[in-house]
Amino acid sequence: MTRDEIFAKIKDVLTDALGVDDDEVTGSARLQADLGAESIDYLDISFKLEQAFGIKIGQGELFPDGSAQNAGFVKDGRITPDGIDLLKKKLPHVDFAAWEKDPQISKVANLFTVDALVNFVQRKLAA
DSSP states (O other): OHHHHHHHHHHHHHHHHHHGGGGGGOTOBEEEEETTHHHHHHHHHHHHHHHHHHHOOTTTSSOOSSGGSGGGHHHHHHHHHHHHHHHHHHHHTTOOOHTTTTTTTGGGGGGOOOOHHHHHHHHHHHH
16 A cells, blocks of 8 residues: 555544544544643554554554553653653554654644554554
8 A cells, every 4th residue: 555545544543533524534633632642542543553554553552552661661740761762662653753853742632643554554554
């Protein structure tokens, strides 16, 4: 599948799962801040992606499983360099470049964009 085909299917998944208009689903749209996703929606999105693409998504594979929130990886409300390294290894589909300059734990949700979902699915399909 091409990136555009993957994006189109993800757009359908997100409009269904989140009840948003398809014109709101852009590559840079953040799932939580822009599309209104809540924690329960992440499970629904994962399930719908599995169905749409015929893939299996393991726990913590698409979205963080809380491992970078443990005390060893957080200091003063920020993810430590070790925590950032762990996130990068676990979530290679996410673009950390801008966030990494100010890695506040409260802004982790902003990392999850439509483009990150497209990157994830591309990697899964290529594997």
